[in-house]
Amino acid sequence: MATEAGAATRRRAGRQRDHSRDAVILEATLAVLAEHGYDRMTIDLVAARAGMARATVYRRWPTKAELVLDAVGRLSSTDVGEIDAAQLPDTGTLREDMIAMIRPFDDEQQQIRIQAVIGLLVLARTDDRLAQAALGAGIGPWIDINRALMQRAVDRGEFAPPADLETLAELIPMMCVSRAVQQLPITYEFSVALIDGVIIPALRGTT
Amino acid sequence: MATEAGAATRRRAGRQRDHSRDAVILEATLAVLAEHGYDRMTIDLVAARAGMARATVYRRWPTKAELVLDAVGRLSSTDVGEIDAAQLPDTGTLREDMIAMIRPFDDEQQQIRIQAVIGLLVLARTDDRLAQAALGAGIGPWIDINRALMQRAVDRGEFAPPADLETLAELIPMMCVSRAVQQLPITYEFSVALIDGVIIPALRGTT
Amino acid sequence: MATEAGAATRRRAGRQRDHSRDAVILEATLAVLAEHGYDRMTIDLVAARAGMARATVYRRWPTKAELVLDAVGRLSSTDVGEIDAAQLPDTGTLREDMIAMIRPFDDEQQQIRIQAVIGLLVLARTDDRLAQAALGAGIGPWIDINRALMQRAVDRGEFAPPADLETLAELIPMMCVSRAVQQLPITYEFSVALIDGVIIPALRGTT
Amino acid sequence: MATEAGAATRRRAGRQRDHSRDAVILEATLAVLAEHGYDRMTIDLVAARAGMARATVYRRWPTKAELVLDAVGRLSSTDVGEIDAAQLPDTGTLREDMIAMIRPFDDEQQQIRIQAVIGLLVLARTDDRLAQAALGAGIGPWIDINRALMQRAVDRGEFAPPADLETLAELIPMMCVSRAVQQLPITYEFSVALIDGVIIPALRGTT
DNA sequence: CGATAAACGAGACGGTACGTCGCGTCTTCTG
């Protein structure tokens, strides 16, 4: 019956939490994070920017760390999430595939993301769970895509299976982190240079 | 005047600062850093572990960040500092040179160093000066050595000059950071695999 | 229009407020008040004890203070309210009249009432209106009765009119408050002693 | 030996707590208390008025309640403390003794004291220890003096020993509390009326 | 050798952010 079916799915009683506010808070979090850095970011600042009370933030995330974690995670899924699985670019060669994937990461938001990751890394020891999550949230999807593209290239015989494909998948993102830390811009050219100068030779060199 | 005479050389009156304590503090700093992570590291904790008063720490380093920076820096110069310039290993091939350099970094202290770097990165936005310094203190010498070894290999004609030697010099350290963040061990094998699977192919591939 | 017809008398549309719940809430209020004291009494606690939602309480009383005020007021009128005016005990002598009036106050609930008054007094500064009301609700009727009994005794010539009858009327209740604050029991004997040892001599002494 | 004698009494190491600040804070506490009442009094407000940081207040008193308690206690000892024991007025008659004692209480500060007591009473249930302390701090000395004066009058045969001297000692203070709650002024005349109209008759009436 | 000036230990102090809790209001759903 419809009533029973609804009963199972029935929303909890009481005023519904306005989940549209989640996004506003996360957005504010990223903004403040980008502007002040992790340790100068304040829940008060975030709440003020989101135009709501501090308690409203705390009702959703128990600590500053979890909030930032989610904010960065959301950031990733926003522009990457939909590019999953089958609909990856398929140009026939790994080089073209990877270059096709650079665009969405070659922008200003990329900087924010990496800054956020860096901000979270400080908590690695504080909360073990956060260590991986920070990486995962910030550059996880990026790594995932690289891994998928390379695996496909291997599968179709473009390259022999490398000893450590995982490390190669992490290579570009990590080198971008390196540049971010040094306040250097992350350019299209830099990424292409990595593909042509490191990734492809490494895969070819395994032969 | 008598007072001016020898003013340059004469030590200031009063009790002399005991510089042997500097090392004790830095050691304590690294220990606490490794144990609790940057944000849970407290000056109080460090002072207690070093067996002295908080003020004694602050007399030497103005802020927590500078303290950690120095601690990590000291860590680097301890086992790397003296290996500068001419006395680098010279086996004739880049591969053997680099492998010879792995040892001093292939230990538990390496983990501490990287954790410290990570801890400091959070301050990149707070204090621009610290951003580079953090990297420099933690993995700077490591990068320097790699750069030197590669440059020498290029100079003696072992490889053609790569487009971006700097990035290649940073490659191993950064990939080690990546593993550290993921709580994975940094093994000898991992480093060798990077040399054989990525660095050498990349240099050869440029040809 | 039909809608307008009888608008004055017609009850408002929709579900009617269940006024039997008022009493339940007030009862719960007194219970929590007695158990935890005013400042640890929570509207949540009261609502939970009454078995209803917080909003249901707030629909009836705008603030915590008003709620307690009413609860204490209700308490008074419950056992005193109907004893008004003409039906006061009339034994012929003030002493016997007052002793006859002691009973209804000589119980455990009396303690609750006084505790509640005490709890409310803290709000005297916050809300001037509440200052008097708190006293009135808690011990007002008690004072009223004493005043009436004494006035009658004066009227029938038992005593000469005292300089400050009002103060004498407040005397017993206030001394009971004093004992309550000191966690001492308010006994029958104590009240009789006040009548014989203070009230009567004071009235006689005026002569 | 002087050194050892000093060792026992030696002040704790470290910067000495500036106890002159205690008084400033207590003063500020009383001022804010008188101005806003207990529940609207804020530690922040007190600290601001005292011209120091919130932490400085919390270093001395763990909670708001303890702070107010001490503030009121200090108030009592300030103007009453020194009037102890032997140096009570001794005019030969209880009436004159008590009237001589009215002065120090017949002022504006008396109002503050009573307001503070009232403010604290709300915590009686929260912290049993505070219940008595509140009374003691606010009007304890006042009661003590009354008790002493009456006892002396009894001792010299001015009156026969009353059944409950304690209650008589509390009588004037409690009736003043009553007036304070009702926002009535506590005048010299009121106190004298109590002495002549209630206390003296009550003592005489016991005969 | 005694004066003196700085190091040192201990901890107070001014700040500032944290995360919690309660009030009284508002929203949403169910009866």
Next chain:
DNA sequence: CAGAAGACGCGACGTACCGTCTCGTTTATCG
């Protein structure tokens, strides 16, 4: 509409750490 459940804005609470300051004690150097 009443009532339940609970989100929300507000603001105080008490805690923790930072970096500075104060003050009594210790120790090296200078006169």
